């Protein structure tokens with residue numbers, strides 16, 4: 414049995430990218446992403462560790478509950494992407510999805526997996542879904558689909574990638590690596606990215622196997638996710654019984670970030686890539702995820718600071 418609950422104020426950690434004290438941000442980020450921390454709490458109910466944890470996060474008891482939620486999902490603020498640019502990208506996205514289907518089918522996704530993907534095209538959780546996802550999406554290549562499209566998308570992509578690189582510096586510090594560890598040509602100096610515009614429609618019904626987007630974890634390094642204000646994204650809170658889906662509300666001006674499977678693997682399972690899904694609530698919902706991977710040449714092997722006698 415799974416139960417979803419709505420939380421008004423999100424419990425996820427928020428990283429302020431304007432904070433020049435990167436080490437402070439790294440400590441916060443560590444708390445949002447560390448897997449072994451959660452295991453300690455779950456397995457041993459170690460009061461000292463819980464207490465430390467609560468204290469480091471402002472002493473609020475609320476965080477005690479949230480400690481079990483933390484999942485490699487967090488928010489970033491002061492990222493420097495203007496609301497105007499984000500709104501421009503969302504505006505183009507809405508215009509595109511409002512086109513007649515035959516127009517959209519003219520840019521159907523190609524062999525390179527760029528272009529339009531219609532409703533029900535993608536099924537991320539075949540075990541639980543009876544149809545594909547109730548979403549249509551567009552995998553961005555930079556062709557001019559609508560007037561001004563290319564310019565907007567290129568600008569937005571460039572900015573979003575800049576933010577991901579800033580996050581990667583904090584991630585590196587959180588992993589006791591040099592801040593520029595991920596900046597090398599074989600990693601984020603030459604990244605491989607996929608940007609997607611998504612449009613969800615309809616009402617999901619998990620008991621009938623109907624989802625806006627089926628449960629999945631992202632496969633890459635990290636995802637920078639812009640959503641509109643329509644509720645829909647949920648993360649799986651699997652450290653409680655019965656496991657529970659929790660909404661991740663959108664916060665004005667903030668981006669949601671989640672870590673992917675590649676980073677979980679790279680960190681030897683220390684950082685977490687968590688299952689998430691989208692439930693439609695009957696309203697149209699739009700989002701723009703940017704999926705970031707290291708260069709195609711990158712050899713992903715356990716990071717030097719993530720190996721120990723207990724974790725090899």
Ligand SMILES: O=C(O)CCC(=O)C(=O)O
Nearest residue numbers: 611631640646691700702
């Ligand atoms: O649209 C969302 O809020 C999440 C989308 C997502 O998880 C994905 O595209 O991988």
Ligand SMILES: [Fe+2]
Nearest residue numbers: 629630631689
């Ligand atoms: Fe995802």
